[in-house]
Amino acid sequence: MESILQLDTDLFLFLNGLGSSTWDGFWMFITGKWNAIPLYALLLFLLYKKLGLKGTLLTMLTVALMILVTDQVSKYFKYELMLRLRPCYDMPDLVRLVKDSCGGKGGYFSAHATSSMALAIFMGQVLKKHFKYIAVLLFLWAFMVGYSRIYIGVHYPGDVLTGFVFGTLVALGMYKLQQWLIAKYNA
DSSP, X not given: OHHHHHHHHHHXXXXXXXXXXXXXXXXXXXXXXXXXXXXXXXXXXXXXXXXXXXXXXXXXXXXXXXXXXXXXXXXXXXXXIOOOBOHHHHSTTTOOOOSSXXXXXXXXXXXXXXXXXXXXXXXXXXXXXXXXXXXXXXXXXXXXXXXHHHHTTSOXXXXXXXXXXXXXXXXXXXXHHHHHHHHHTTO
């Protein structure tokens, strides 16, 4: 376990150290949760176009449940179960912190990475038959969100990778629920 944690730390220091003031604004934009609202609006439009009102409402209900699950489970791991410090608290003299603050002390695992990957996988599954490249574009967006957490200095790569895996698993389960709801209510 110690060697895995050391590898995680070394990889974090390498990736975080690649940052430069030229790119800080871009990665802060990517990591900002409210900056994705245009993307969410586009996804809502595409959902409505594909599923109509009833299907869109059932899908949005599923998405809300998915985000609740990813958020609460990641918070449970951060603050109750794992208690792993964020790198900006763990080694403040070595971290290139781009934000004004480090955030909460708990870091394992990244809620940003979890929820963005969950949304990408879920919406990619829902929309892939009608919009050919949507899954790839959403995956790239989620990957960028995850990387931004390392870039700005608040998560180790392991935090992000765990978030990606957990988000994917939740998304696949929620996709099955969404499909069941659509079939049950003839949406």
